[in-house]
Each structure stands twice: as structure tokens, then as C-alpha cells.
Amino acid sequence: MRYVKPESFEAAATLLRDETGISRILAGGTDVLVQLKAEMVEPDLMVDLKHLPGMREIVAEDGGFRIGAAVSGAQLGEHDAVKAMWPGVVEGVELIGSSQVQSRATMAGNLCTGSPAGDAVPAMVTAEAVARVQGPDGVRDVPVIDIPTGPGKNSLNKGEFITSIYLPARPAHxxxxxxxxxxxxxxxxxxxxxxxxxxxxxxxxxxxxxxxxxxxxxxxxxxxxxxxxxxxxxxxxxxxxxxxxxxxxxxxxxxxxxxxxxxxxxxxxxxxxxxxxxxxxxxxxxx
Amino acid sequence: MKTIPVATTINGDETEFLCHADESLLDVLRDRLGLTGAKEGCGTGDCGACSVMMNGRLVCSCLVLGVETEGAEIETIEGMAKGDTLHPLQRVFLEEAALQCGICTPGILVAAKALLEKNPDPTDTEVRYWLAGNLCRCTGYDKIIKAVQTAAAEMRGA
Amino acid sequence: MAFDAQPTRKFNVVGTRVTRPDGVDKVTGKAAYGADISAPGMLHGRILRSPHAHARIVSIDTSEAEKLAGVKAVVTGADLAMPEDADFADVAINCLARDKALYDGHAVAAVAATSKAIAKQAIRLIKVEYDPLPHVTDVDAAMKPDAPVVQEGRALENVPAGMSQNVTTYCKFGHGDLDAGFAKADKIIERSFKTAATHQGYIEPQACMASLGNDGRGEVWCCTQGQYMVRANCAAALGVEESQLRITASEIGGGFGGKTSTFIEPVALALSRKSGKPVKIVMTRDEVLKATGPTISSSMDIKIGMTKDGRITAARGELRYSGGAYPNFTVEMGAQAAFAAYDLEAVETIGWNAMTNRPKEIPYRAPGAPTAIYAVESVVDELCQELGLDPLDVRLMNAADKGTLSSYGPTFNDIGLVATLEAAKAHPHYTAPLSENQGRGLSCGFWFNFGGNTCVSLNINDDGTVGVVEGNPDIGGSRASISMMAAEELGVPYDKVRTVIADTSSLGFNDITDGSRVTFAVGLATIEAARAAIKEMCRRVAKIWDIDEDAVIWEDGCAKPAGPNAGTHPPMTLAEIAAIAGNTGGPIAGHHEVNADGAGVSFGVHLCDTEVDPETGAVKILRYTVFQDAGKAVHPDYVEGQMQGGAVQGIGWALNEEYIYGEDGRLQNAAFLDYRIPVASDLPPIETVILEIPNPGHPYGVRGVGETPIVPPLAAIANAVSRAANVRLTELPMSPPRVLKAITG
Amino acid sequence: MVRVKLWGSLRTFADGEEWVEVEASNFKELLDALAEKHPGLAPQIKRGVSLALDGVIYREAWFTKIEPENEVILMPYMVGG
Incomplete structure (x- = not known):
């Protein structure tokens, strides 16, 4: 297995597109490392994106929040403003795993892993959250509900990955x-x-x-x-x-x-x- | 597979090691660095026996790749006592018999320390939920929860 | 061995809460467990396991694996000896299968390589041709005459003809006239129960490091409940002599009975013998759950008759246990324990064991008792509900006591059940108010407790300190209690004594750490070893004082003249005697070897409050109190710890833990994610009440405490659920889907 | 003579008797006498039996003294966890 930390989102997308073997993206690692241990998958390429700009940031945007794909559950739970606006979303993310897993697990990972039981997903769906997807050909925004397509499957194309999730502004009442x-x-x-x-x-x-x-x-x-x-x-x-x-x-x-x-x-x-x-x-x- | 050089800080000491890309931090600590205080109870993040701190956050070292720790600050059970002075949690665990076989104890101590740094005055329920990822099969948790509270009270007073 | 008179002595050390000697190492991460050591030139072993529940092994081709660079040895069942003794043979065949794979996860071959990664790769290169056979994993199905046969020719002579060959054990216990008894009853309830197999769930997977040379000399470091047991199993499986194997028990990360057998040590030794290098094998959690021993699964029928004022008139139980793919006798203990808490005129218990395609059962804390007593205590409780009687009063009315003819044969002498029930009745928990959807349950529990073969060597060091050498792995603080008993007997401070666990070459044979025996039997041997050392010290002092040996007594850690005829001599302390031991005849030591009996049976009573969510079937434990007779609590903290830990294991068994097999006979939940042991947030504080009714069979009155606490929770919770939700569940675990189904019908 | 009580499933091998009388002054003699008088009991005795003497369980000790007035109960050999 090769472990790569690309210098940019674009470079990551190209790298992932051109990989002929099995590739995995490392965000929190709380699923992929379990799969490695269980010998369910043996990736040829592991791409770590956590260091890229914005991946670990939560920023206010148009009345809502853009949450970097590598923001951990613990980090999200400490953000009072997001918690106040979307308590259901935050409590879903905070229910993923133990205190230890919370330090690593991400809502983007929970979404991409494609489990029908993912705790972060239902409230993101009801919040009409939108995933920002980087691909070899650029960036697109995809409603969260359209990402998972079945157990262990998602709609992302080869070379694509989520860089952030946008929680829209919430109306009054x-x-x-x-x-x-x-x-x-x-x-x-x-x-x-x-x-x-x-x-x-x-x-x-x-x-x-x-x-x-x-x-x-x-x-x-x-x-x-x-x-x-x-x-x-x-x-x-x-x-x-x-x-x-x-x-x-x-x-x-x-x-x-x-x-x-x-x-x-x-x-x-x-x-x-x-x-x-x-x-x-x-x-x-x-x- | 070739090994990759990694430079990190463990318990305050700059540490360099070589590891394979697919090696977990737990394997690196135990097999390459001789730090066997973190235990492998499951290897899948379900038991917490391998708990360590990474950049100030509590993690299962079995769910971290060794290569991810480049430039990181790692703290393990081996760094918890300062010289021959036990951390209050360590001392109270002994005084109040909060361990039986002791295999889960390093992970629980690291996790409890992380909790008290974040929340110095937790309720019993908060301690129980925080430690839910640290399985103990011997004690029924009762004396563990009590010991964490005793140590917390002492640390608040100190 | 003569028993001491009922002890009334005042203790100085015993009964205090001292700090355990291995504590600092365990809170700082220094303590060395099974997987924590390495050796120069060490290889990593890994085991290939059967993916089939039941299959004939047609061939094993290891050639590709052997060719892989870094692979130093590959072994199969053919590399182990076939011991003549059936028990040893079962262990060897369980370590590496021969002609058949008997369950999903059964070891088939193993490799040793220069790295974990190469070992993993090599395992995949081994080609095994299997011929899958029909399988059976359910005990009732396995007992049917046409069931797939797990092993042929294993039935004991007393199993009636015409049954499935899977049925290996039959037993029957009891006394009195059942028909007459049931005729006297105002109410008879008969229920059938099922319980799932559960695992001991120790957090430390089995691990070992083994080295065996072509000279037949070997060393093993491993986590085990008995290094001498490992030695015997390895010697038999490798065909070497016991004297040539030195087994060192590491610190042990939990056992609960699960580490009373051998799974990997013979494999590591075989790999080492072949490769000429030390080999380390560490099991994964998946392997632990699939291939080490869970407890039995069971199916049971219980019938009890009661008069309308609460007197039990007759009781009958039929237990069908499966201990996996090998014969075992756990059902004998279940059948004897089932009705032990009751004084019954007519009682009969029948037990069967049937083999299934599941891993070999290994004892788990009071093996056989929790399931049987769960079924009995459920029916007793239902009778109380039906007849409108207080469940504690009914237990008191029918409680076994001194003079009771027990359901398993002997007449009880001193037992603490009535006192324990009375303590529960007097406790505020029993009358605390409950709200809607809440219910209180109680159950009695029982375990036999054992003594067993024990050696202790006690050395008086020249600086006046004391070393105790014993041979039983310390699984929950026993080094502390052994040191305490040595200190008590010698009259020296606790911190002057250090107790260590010997390897097999440094001390004579000891039975495994099982049967709640260590504090009792090793304690007893330690006290006797101390008495031997005291006798020798008194003899030395008599020489110095030039008086008769009998004229010197030992008191408060000193030799003193016994009465005026002995003359006036200032007392000599242990340290003073030790300092001049060389002048008075040489080093001073005491030792004691015994097969200890008189352990004394143990009873406990648990009270439990639950709340049942009527919409989801979720059961929450609100309050839990354990009452148990400890004889004499040597270290009360660790006695409480046994009571709390046992109770919580029982809570897990009652609510969520289970081995789940698919249609294909494969285990579906071989991980802590879905094998759900209790986590801290599931539980309330576990309150404890220790009773001390001295055991006449021990110099200090000690009774084993380790196993009894796992027995009552199953029924205590079932009874509490019944009262909270008005449903009677008869299958364990009482997982939310089952509870909800019972509520909604 | 001592009277020894057999558990239910052993009685088949002792002509259905619950109590058997044999000449013995200790555990070893008792087992030998039982196996001789009722050879069907021999396999179980070989596998292991415990002895309850006035309510105290002895797992193995051959030379445990038995007096005629003792309550003597045979039990299976037991293991723990």
C-alpha cells in the first residue's frame, strides 16, 4: 500500500483517477482501518487529505455553515453555533462511536461509507445538507441524500471525493x-x-x-x-x-x-x- | 513494501521511526518502539485498550496509521506519571482498587485524563458515557467510576 | 487434613484494604502481559482457520506458503502428537484439526514468518481442500436421532441407546417422590427455556511466545489461568517430557475460566521446533470469539409445584446443554446446582450434553450453574406472582440450611443462604419505591467452590522480609491477599512480604486458577507454610535460649518464651532471627503442599430494579445490589470487585450477549461490536453487601467468592423484567427485539 | 461397612440401588470396593468422582478417612471457571 498526502485537491483527484488498483481516502480512518484489520480490503493507495485547506475548518457561509470533510465529531460538537442551529445534525454526528472514535470520525466519511445505519446521515438529509465534491474535472455540489446508493456504495465517480458539507441557513421557528x-x-x-x-x-x-x-x-x-x-x-x-x-x-x-x-x-x-x-x-x- | 520514515513527538520526546504504510500507530508503539502499555484488545476500535492522545485528542491507536503521526504529539500511558510521581488518577486507581486484571487500565487512565482535562467536574453519567468506549470485563466499572470522581475532586482542589 | 475450629481471632492485616503489589506496574503500563514481550530472532506465527462449520479435510497443500520468502515453518495437525488420553487428544485436535474441521474457526494450519505481514500473506497461500458436511449448531436439533454427527463414538457408557451419537453425557440427581410432591401442590408451573452461548470476554486475547529446540527443551511465556495445565497440554501435544518444558505465566488480562485451556501454545512450540526460532502468536479478537471457548448453550424444562402459602412440594428439571464439538461435563454441574438453594422433599434433575458444530466449550465462571439456576429461579418467581406471594419470603421459607438434604446428594453443614436472604430483606433496596414500567427482581445463586492441588514456598529473607512463591496466576489481586495472609500469620507488616508467581520449573504442581480456589487454597497453603517457618524459627530461638522447643511461642511477629518455666528472655523478632539464620542452622523457609478440600459452598442473593421501555423493549438496569457470604473477606475491595464484576457479566448474559450462528453454521458476530458486553454507560453503581460466616474448612474462615456472583443476575433481571413489563421471557438474551415481541405479542 | 449414596444416573450400574454398602475405611478403599462390587461403575470412577463426607466435598483425596457413621455421597468430579 502507498500512503500519499497530495499537495492540492486537484492533485488528489488526478491521483485517484489514475490509480489502477484499489484506492481509499483517509479521513477519520474509523471505517477504513477496521476494514484493513478485517482483511476486507487491501488498498494499493491510501490518500490522506486531512492537511488540505479547509478540510478541518468550520466556516460560516450564507447564513449556514460549511464543514470541512475532515472535521471530527468532537470538533463539531465543540462548535456552539452549529450546535445551536442544527442540534439534530450535531447529535447524529456525536453518536458515531466512542469518545475515541469521535476524535477522528467525520460526517463526510459517515456519508461516503454508505452504511444505511450511519448516524450522521438522516439528520443531514432532513437538513438538506449539500456535499461539495472535488473531481478530476472540477467541483460540483451534490445533495447529501444523493450520495449513498446502497450498502457500502456511493454515487461518487472515480477520482471524486467530498471536501466539505454545507448546512444551509435555518429558518426561524x-x-x-x-x-x-x-x-x-x-x-x-x-x-x-x-x-x-x-x-x-x-x-x-x-x-x-x-x-x-x-x-x-x-x-x-x-x-x-x-x-x-x-x-x-x-x-x-x-x-x-x-x-x-x-x-x-x-x-x-x-x-x-x-x-x-x-x-x-x-x-x-x-x-x-x-x-x-x-x-x-x-x-x-x-x- | 518499503518503510517510511516518520518524525513525531511521544511523551515529549522527539521520536523517529520507520514503518509500513499500513501499520497502525498501535503496532508502531508496541512492535517498533517498545511502548507496550497500550494494549490490543480488538484492533477495531471497539474496546479502547489502545487509547492514546494524539494532538490533544483521545484516539484508539489501532485506528490511526503510523504514517499519520508525522509531526504529531503523542501521549501514552508511559508518559502519564512524572518520574516517580504517579498522576492522581493512577494513584487513586491503586488506592481504591479500580483495577483487577489491569489490561484495560492504561486505556482507561488515558481516557479518564482526557475527560478531566476537558471537564474537571463531570457527573457520574458523563464519566460513564465518556468511558463507554473502554471495555472492562473484570470490575463492572463501579470502582472505576468512583476512582475517576475521587481523582477529579482531588485535582479540582489541587 | 484437620480443619481449624471456627476462627474467632482478631485480624491485623486480613480484612484491611492494602495496595496491591502489582499495582504500580499496572497503572503505568509496565506490567508485561501475554503479547508484551519479544525475543531476539523471533518469528510471528499465524493460524489458518476453517471457513466451514463442518467439513472433511481432504488435503492441505502448504508448498506455496513454504516457498514464500520469510516463511520459516508451516505446520498442520500432522505435526502434533496424538495423545492417548482423550482429554489431551481433544486439546491437541482443537489446536490443529486432523481429518475434520469441527466448527467455523477451527485451526487447520499455521505458519511462522519473519514479519506479521508475511505470515498473513503465507496463510493465504495454503490450499486446503474441504469436503463440506452437514452441520448442526442448535442443541435440540443436535439431539435428534437423524442429526448430523459431529464426532462418532464419543458417548459415555450411561447414555441410553438409540439417541443421536452427538449425545455424550447423561446424568441424573435428586431424591424423594416426585409424584407425591406434585400431588400436594396447589399450583404447578412448567416452562421451557433457552439460553445462548456466551463468551468470557476477557479483554486480553490469548498470546504466547514459545521456543522449542531439537533437544526437546522448551520455554513458553503465555497468558493462562494455569501454567502447569499448559505444560501438560503442550507436553502431550508435542510428545515431549514435562520436565523439559518451562512455562511462565505472564500477567493475565482476564480469564473467567476462558484461559483454563490451551489453544496456541502447542502450535507455537511446533512452529518453533520446525524453524529453530522463538515464535510469538497473538490471537485477534475475531479468533478469540470464533475459536476459544465460549460457555454452553442450553435448552431446559423446569417444573415446580408450590402450595398456596409458598412451600415448594416438588421440583423437576431437564437440562440439555451443548458444549460445542467435544464431549464435556458442564451439564453435571448445572444439574447439581439447579435446585441447590432449596430445601426440597422431592427433586429430580436430568442433564444431557450434545455435541454441536461450535467451538469447544471452556468453563466460564461457575460453569453450568447460571443457566440452570436462571430457569429454576424464573419458575419460582412466576409461582410467587401467580400465588400472590412475596418472592423473598418464599425463598426464605424454602431456603436450604444446615441439615438440608441438598438436591445433589449431601446434607449441608454450615451455609450462609438464610443469613444472605435476611440481609437482602432488611436492605433498603428491597422496599424502595418503583415507578411505572419499573420492576424489581431477585434471585439466589450458588456455586460449589473448590480447593485443589497447591504448593507454596515461603522464604524468610536475611533482612527480615518474606518472599512467598506460589503457582497460580493472579487474575484479580490474589498476590495481595496471599501476602496479607502470610503477613497475618507471621505477625509482620504487609509491606514486608512479596508474593511472586512461579514458573513451572520453580515450584511443584498447582491446579489452575479456577473454582474460586486461589484465596482459599493458596491462602491455606501459605498459612501452613508460614506456620512451618514459624516452627523452624521457634526451634532456632529455643537453641539460642537453650530451652525446649515447646517452650517457645510465636506472638506478634516475635518468638517469646512460653510461660515462666521457659525463663526470662527478651522476645526475638523475625528480623533478628533471620539476620543470624546462618549461625543457627542455615536459611529459614517453610513450604506446604496439599490437595486442599473443605472449600465450602457459596450462596449469593441479587436484587435488581429494571425499567422496560414498552415501545422499544429496551431494558435499563436502575439499581443493583449483591449480597454474598465471603466467609472472611481477606481484601474487601477485591471481594467487592468479584461481586460487582460477576454481576455485570451476568447482566450482559441476561440482556445482550449471544453467539449468533447463520444458516451456514458460521458465527456472525465475532467482534466486540456485535458481541455486546456491557459498557460503563449501561450500568448503575453495583452495590455490595459482604456477609462473613466463617468457613470451618479454612484457618481464617475464607470462602471462595469469584464465581457465585455471575449466577443470580440472569433470573434477577428476568424476574425484574417480568414485573416491569408484565411479560415472562424464557429465552436469553432478553435483547430488545425479544422483549418488544413479548410485550406486543 | 459404609453406606454410600450414588447419584441417579449411576444407579443403573448398581442394580438400581440408591445406597450401596461396601467395606471401606477411606476414599480409595471405597472406590475400589465399589468398582469391584459393581463393575459398571468403573468407567465413571476412572473418569473421576468427588466424595462428599458429612457435607464437605473432597475431589480426590484417597486417604480421607471414612467412619461408618459418616454421610458418604458420591458426586461427579467437578471443574470451575
């Missing part, structure tokens, strides 16, 4: 929340998860709702029907019940060592309900 279910209290992969982002009007009526669920389908899923079920009212029992039905209908999980189809489906609904009520409170709503 808005709030988000991410919850996951794990068997223990820490150190597990999500068995099911849900993120909810709500915008309210002055009276507390929901005007916009986005709900995403994780670990219940090949990719994180944005459930439009579930969001629609909350719009136009306060999240009372009837609205919540309709939303939960929509969430459950959108689940197409598998039974495996971590959970059953029934369990994943049921808990995804429960988590969406609980996350919606928390997000509603964060948005200033009162039931």
Missing part, C-alpha cells in the same frame, strides 16, 4: 432532532433511526416537515408522506399517528444479527414520533 435505537447505550450500530426537521409558524403550526429514517432500507430514506402528515397542524396524537404509519410503510428492512424486520419497523416509527416531539420543542412549539 425551526428545530431538528436525531434519535437511534441501539441494544446498549453506546458502542453499537443503529438498529433503526430517525431524524426530524420541523419549521413552524408563529402559532406553532408545522409548515414544513422532513423526516428521514435509517437502518430500515438499503439507504437512508427521506419519507415525504411522513413529513406531509405533520404539516398544517400541531403534532397532536392524530398527526403523529399518521406520521408513524407513513414511516412504518416506508420501511423495508432486513432481519439480521442486529434486529428483525418487525423490530426495526416498529422502532423506526417510535423514534420518529419521539424525535418529532423533541424537534417541535426545539423549534419553540408547545403542545
Amino acid at each position: 425551526a428545530g431538528d432532532c436525531y434519535l437511534r435505537f441501539i441494544p446498549r447505550t453506546e458502542m453499537d450500530i443503529a438498529v433503526s433511526s430517525a431524524a426530524v426537521s420541523l419549521t413552524l409558524d408563529e402559532e406553532g403550526t408545522v409548515t414544513d416537515a422532513r423526516i428521514a429514517i435509517g437502518a430500515v432500507a438499503p439507504t437512508v430514506r427521506l419519507v415525504k408522506d411522513a413529513g406531509a402528515a405533520l404539516v398544517g397542524a400541531k403534532p397532536d396524537d392524530a398527526a403523529i399517528a399518521a406520521m408513524v404509519r407513513a414511516v412504518e410503510a416506508a420501511c423495508s428492512p432486513i432481519t439480521d444479527k442486529r434486529g428483525t424486520i418487525e423490530f426495526r419497523t416498529k422502532t423506526a416509527g417510535v423514534l420518529a414520533k419521539r424525535a418529532a416531539l423533541i424537534a417541535y420543542g426545539r423549534a419553540g412549539g408547545q403542545l
Whole structure:
């Protein structure tokens, strides 16, 4: 394996495009090094990008924040302004792994690794976050939801990689929340998860709702029907019940060592309900 | 595969070593530098026994490549005591019997020190969640949590 | 061996909370564990493992691996001897398979190379031709007459004819008239239970460094619960004499029974013999979970009858255990322990062991008892619920006590169960208020405790300090407690004593560190060795004072004249006697060799509060209290530590830990990510209450404490969950999907 | 003579008897006498048995004295963790 620290994003893209063997990008390393240890992959080329400009920075931009692809969970969690604006996104990122893993794991890595159970992804989806992608032919912006395409797969082309993720400005009276279910209290992969982002009007009526669920389908899923079920009212029992039905209908999980189809489906609904009520409170709503 | 020269600082000492590109920091510490205080319990970041500090952050050294530490500051359990004076956490762990077999102890001490530097007055729940990535199979964690709190109180008073 | 009278002595050192002697090394990273040493010219060993649950090994072609630059040796099962003794043969075959791979992860071949990377590459160059065979991993399936046969011809003589050849062990215990007993019951409950195999989960993977020359002389450094056991297994597997192997036990990073067997040391020795170099093998976590020994998996039926006021009238249990791909006897211990806490007129327990295509079972803390007692204590609790009775009162009413004919045969003498139950009843935990979705459970636990073969050598040094040499790896502070007992007996301060663990060439045979035996048996031998040294010191002083030996007594660390007839002599301290030992006859030492008996059975009671999330099935442990009789707690901190650690292992067993096999018979969760041992944030403080009811079989009244604490949590939590969520789970682990399914139906 | 109690699954090899009487003054003599009187017990005795004497379990000690008034119970040989 060759280990390379390219001098620029462009050089990195070219290097990755021209590599004939297996290449991996090293951000936090919390997935790729595990794969190396398990002999699941033996890359010929490991490209470390953490030193490149902006990769470890969080900068305010157009009312939102641009978060470098190598910003760790711990670093993000220490940023009060991002946390205040998108608490659900930050709590999702902060749930990845242990304190040790938090020092390294990144939201971009969590996205690119393509796990349907990635804790950072659902709330990024409901926040309508956008990934900035560098490729051999230049830069493009891609909505986060379009990056993962299936377990372990993403839509990036050869030579492409994420340099930052943009969290847009949040309207007034808005709030988000991410919850996951794990068997223990820490150190597990999500068995099911849900993120909810709500915008309210002055009276507390929901005007916009986005709900995403994780670990219940090949990719994180944005459930439009579930969001629609909350719009136009306060999240009372009837609205919540309709939303939960929509969430459950959108689940197409598998039974495996971590959970059953029934369990994943049921808990995804429960988590969406609980996350919606928390997000509603964060948005200033009162039931 | 050729080895790569790396210059780093470990426990305050400038250290140079050669390693392969795919070698973990844990392997470098243990096999190349003789610093065997960090333990390999899993090699996949699930147990925390290999915890070290890298540039002021707590990491699993099994999830860091040796080559990534070029120019970095690394602190390991071997650097925790100053000469023959134990760090308060080390001393309290002994006094309060917060270890049985001791294999997880170096990682837990490094992690607990990192916590107290960030949060000198944590709640029990905060200590428990911070240390959730450090598995201990002997103690049931009870005496570990108590010892961290005793040391924290002492360090706040000092 | 005569037992001491019930001790009433006042202790000076025993019972205090001194600092352990190995502590500084362990908090500074200096302590050397199995993987922490290297040798000049050392090679790295690596093992190739079967990807099949069950397969005939048609051929193994190692030629390509041997050709790889840096590879110095390749070995297969053919490089190990085939011991005549079945137990030794099983160990050898488990270290390297012969004609069949018996489970996913079974070792098939091994290499030694100049680097880890080359060893890894070489493993892939070994070509193994497998002929996959039908497999079975479930115990009930394995007992069916048409099940795939794991090994042929292994059934014991007492197994009835016509059963599957997988059934190797049958046992039956009990007394009384069951039919009459059940006829007297007002309520009978019969339930079936299943429990998953769990792993000891020690954080330190097995590791060793081994060297064996063509002269037959060998050295092994390894993490083990018994260096003498490693020596015997290696000698048998390599066909060398025990005297030629010196085994040194490293510091050990947890064992819990899991390091009472041998997996890699014979392989490393074989590689070393072939390569002429020292070979180091360190297992990965994946290998530890796949190929070292988990506990049994079980399927059990329990039937208990009770009168409406709570008296148990009859009890019957049938236990079906699987200890993996080899015969074993764990079910005998489970069957004997199942009803041990009860005074029963009629009781019967039947046990079966069936082989499955799983790794060889290795004892795990009170082997066999936790699952059996889980099932029994669940049914007792359900009877209490059905009859509206207080579960603690019912246990007290039926508790085994002195004079009880135990369910496994003998009549109990002094046991501490009633006192332990009464302590639980009096504790504020038992009456603390609970909220919605919360429930309190309790369970009794039991373990036999053992003594066993023990050697201790105790040396009086010329500066008045004391060295104790013992042969049992210190797994949780035993060097401290051994030093304390030596100091107590000799009347010297604790810090004047240093205890070390001998290698196999430096001290006579010792049984493994198991059965909660070390503080009891090594302590006993240490006290006797100290008494021997005292006797010799008194003899020397008698010479100096020119009086009769019997006229010198030992008191407060000094030799003193015994009464007025002995004359007036100023007391001589141990240091004074030691300083002139050369003048009075030479160095002074004491030693003691014994196969210790009289360990004394142990009971514990656990109280547990849980909260169940009715929407997700998640179980949270809110409060946990352990009550246990320690006889005499030599070092209370480490007694508490055993109680807390055992309880938390039991909590893991109850809630999340399990071996998960796929349809293909392969283990699906061979990592700490999905083999879920409890983490710090899962748990509340574990409160402890130590009772001290002296064991008449030990000079200081010590009882082993290590194993009993893992027994009660399984049922304590199941009973608490039942009361919190109004559901009765009969399968472990009670993972959230199972709990939710039970709640929602 | 001492009376020794056999556990349930051993009784098949002792004509179904729960209690067996043999001439013995210690553990070793007891085992030898049992194996001689009931050869079907020999394989289990060879594999290992423990002896409970008035409630105290002895795993191996051959020369443990047995008096006629003792309660003598045979148990399987046991291991721990």
C-alpha cells in the first residue's frame, strides 16, 4: 500500500483517477482501518487529505455553515453555533462511536461509507445538507441524500471525493432532532433511526416537515408522506399517528444479527414520533 | 513494501521511526518502539485498550496509521506519571482498587485524563458515557467510576 | 487434613484494604502481559482457520506458503502428537484439526514468518481442500436421532441407546417422590427455556511466545489461568517430557475460566521446533470469539409445584446443554446446582450434553450453574406472582440450611443462604419505591467452590522480609491477599512480604486458577507454610535460649518464651532471627503442599430494579445490589470487585450477549461490536453487601467468592423484567427485539 | 461397612440401588470396593468422582478417612471457571 498526502485537491483527484488498483481516502480512518484489520480490503493507495485547506475548518457561509470533510465529531460538537442551529445534525454526528472514535470520525466519511445505519446521515438529509465534491474535472455540489446508493456504495465517480458539507441557513421557528435505537447505550450500530426537521409558524403550526429514517432500507430514506402528515397542524396524537404509519410503510428492512424486520419497523416509527416531539420543542412549539 | 520514515513527538520526546504504510500507530508503539502499555484488545476500535492522545485528542491507536503521526504529539500511558510521581488518577486507581486484571487500565487512565482535562467536574453519567468506549470485563466499572470522581475532586482542589 | 475450629481471632492485616503489589506496574503500563514481550530472532506465527462449520479435510497443500520468502515453518495437525488420553487428544485436535474441521474457526494450519505481514500473506497461500458436511449448531436439533454427527463414538457408557451419537453425557440427581410432591401442590408451573452461548470476554486475547529446540527443551511465556495445565497440554501435544518444558505465566488480562485451556501454545512450540526460532502468536479478537471457548448453550424444562402459602412440594428439571464439538461435563454441574438453594422433599434433575458444530466449550465462571439456576429461579418467581406471594419470603421459607438434604446428594453443614436472604430483606433496596414500567427482581445463586492441588514456598529473607512463591496466576489481586495472609500469620507488616508467581520449573504442581480456589487454597497453603517457618524459627530461638522447643511461642511477629518455666528472655523478632539464620542452622523457609478440600459452598442473593421501555423493549438496569457470604473477606475491595464484576457479566448474559450462528453454521458476530458486553454507560453503581460466616474448612474462615456472583443476575433481571413489563421471557438474551415481541405479542 | 449414596444416573450400574454398602475405611478403599462390587461403575470412577463426607466435598483425596457413621455421597468430579 502507498500512503500519499497530495499537495492540492486537484492533485488528489488526478491521483485517484489514475490509480489502477484499489484506492481509499483517509479521513477519520474509523471505517477504513477496521476494514484493513478485517482483511476486507487491501488498498494499493491510501490518500490522506486531512492537511488540505479547509478540510478541518468550520466556516460560516450564507447564513449556514460549511464543514470541512475532515472535521471530527468532537470538533463539531465543540462548535456552539452549529450546535445551536442544527442540534439534530450535531447529535447524529456525536453518536458515531466512542469518545475515541469521535476524535477522528467525520460526517463526510459517515456519508461516503454508505452504511444505511450511519448516524450522521438522516439528520443531514432532513437538513438538506449539500456535499461539495472535488473531481478530476472540477467541483460540483451534490445533495447529501444523493450520495449513498446502497450498502457500502456511493454515487461518487472515480477520482471524486467530498471536501466539505454545507448546512444551509435555518429558518426561524425551526428545530431538528436525531434519535437511534441501539441494544446498549453506546458502542453499537443503529438498529433503526430517525431524524426530524420541523419549521413552524408563529402559532406553532408545522409548515414544513422532513423526516428521514435509517437502518430500515438499503439507504437512508427521506419519507415525504411522513413529513406531509405533520404539516398544517400541531403534532397532536392524530398527526403523529399518521406520521408513524407513513414511516412504518416506508420501511423495508432486513432481519439480521442486529434486529428483525418487525423490530426495526416498529422502532423506526417510535423514534420518529419521539424525535418529532423533541424537534417541535426545539423549534419553540408547545403542545 | 518499503518503510517510511516518520518524525513525531511521544511523551515529549522527539521520536523517529520507520514503518509500513499500513501499520497502525498501535503496532508502531508496541512492535517498533517498545511502548507496550497500550494494549490490543480488538484492533477495531471497539474496546479502547489502545487509547492514546494524539494532538490533544483521545484516539484508539489501532485506528490511526503510523504514517499519520508525522509531526504529531503523542501521549501514552508511559508518559502519564512524572518520574516517580504517579498522576492522581493512577494513584487513586491503586488506592481504591479500580483495577483487577489491569489490561484495560492504561486505556482507561488515558481516557479518564482526557475527560478531566476537558471537564474537571463531570457527573457520574458523563464519566460513564465518556468511558463507554473502554471495555472492562473484570470490575463492572463501579470502582472505576468512583476512582475517576475521587481523582477529579482531588485535582479540582489541587 | 484437620480443619481449624471456627476462627474467632482478631485480624491485623486480613480484612484491611492494602495496595496491591502489582499495582504500580499496572497503572503505568509496565506490567508485561501475554503479547508484551519479544525475543531476539523471533518469528510471528499465524493460524489458518476453517471457513466451514463442518467439513472433511481432504488435503492441505502448504508448498506455496513454504516457498514464500520469510516463511520459516508451516505446520498442520500432522505435526502434533496424538495423545492417548482423550482429554489431551481433544486439546491437541482443537489446536490443529486432523481429518475434520469441527466448527467455523477451527485451526487447520499455521505458519511462522519473519514479519506479521508475511505470515498473513503465507496463510493465504495454503490450499486446503474441504469436503463440506452437514452441520448442526442448535442443541435440540443436535439431539435428534437423524442429526448430523459431529464426532462418532464419543458417548459415555450411561447414555441410553438409540439417541443421536452427538449425545455424550447423561446424568441424573435428586431424591424423594416426585409424584407425591406434585400431588400436594396447589399450583404447578412448567416452562421451557433457552439460553445462548456466551463468551468470557476477557479483554486480553490469548498470546504466547514459545521456543522449542531439537533437544526437546522448551520455554513458553503465555497468558493462562494455569501454567502447569499448559505444560501438560503442550507436553502431550508435542510428545515431549514435562520436565523439559518451562512455562511462565505472564500477567493475565482476564480469564473467567476462558484461559483454563490451551489453544496456541502447542502450535507455537511446533512452529518453533520446525524453524529453530522463538515464535510469538497473538490471537485477534475475531479468533478469540470464533475459536476459544465460549460457555454452553442450553435448552431446559423446569417444573415446580408450590402450595398456596409458598412451600415448594416438588421440583423437576431437564437440562440439555451443548458444549460445542467435544464431549464435556458442564451439564453435571448445572444439574447439581439447579435446585441447590432449596430445601426440597422431592427433586429430580436430568442433564444431557450434545455435541454441536461450535467451538469447544471452556468453563466460564461457575460453569453450568447460571443457566440452570436462571430457569429454576424464573419458575419460582412466576409461582410467587401467580400465588400472590412475596418472592423473598418464599425463598426464605424454602431456603436450604444446615441439615438440608441438598438436591445433589449431601446434607449441608454450615451455609450462609438464610443469613444472605435476611440481609437482602432488611436492605433498603428491597422496599424502595418503583415507578411505572419499573420492576424489581431477585434471585439466589450458588456455586460449589473448590480447593485443589497447591504448593507454596515461603522464604524468610536475611533482612527480615518474606518472599512467598506460589503457582497460580493472579487474575484479580490474589498476590495481595496471599501476602496479607502470610503477613497475618507471621505477625509482620504487609509491606514486608512479596508474593511472586512461579514458573513451572520453580515450584511443584498447582491446579489452575479456577473454582474460586486461589484465596482459599493458596491462602491455606501459605498459612501452613508460614506456620512451618514459624516452627523452624521457634526451634532456632529455643537453641539460642537453650530451652525446649515447646517452650517457645510465636506472638506478634516475635518468638517469646512460653510461660515462666521457659525463663526470662527478651522476645526475638523475625528480623533478628533471620539476620543470624546462618549461625543457627542455615536459611529459614517453610513450604506446604496439599490437595486442599473443605472449600465450602457459596450462596449469593441479587436484587435488581429494571425499567422496560414498552415501545422499544429496551431494558435499563436502575439499581443493583449483591449480597454474598465471603466467609472472611481477606481484601474487601477485591471481594467487592468479584461481586460487582460477576454481576455485570451476568447482566450482559441476561440482556445482550449471544453467539449468533447463520444458516451456514458460521458465527456472525465475532467482534466486540456485535458481541455486546456491557459498557460503563449501561450500568448503575453495583452495590455490595459482604456477609462473613466463617468457613470451618479454612484457618481464617475464607470462602471462595469469584464465581457465585455471575449466577443470580440472569433470573434477577428476568424476574425484574417480568414485573416491569408484565411479560415472562424464557429465552436469553432478553435483547430488545425479544422483549418488544413479548410485550406486543 | 459404609453406606454410600450414588447419584441417579449411576444407579443403573448398581442394580438400581440408591445406597450401596461396601467395606471401606477411606476414599480409595471405597472406590475400589465399589468398582469391584459393581463393575459398571468403573468407567465413571476412572473418569473421576468427588466424595462428599458429612457435607464437605473432597475431589480426590484417597486417604480421607471414612467412619461408618459418616454421610458418604458420591458426586461427579467437578471443574470451575
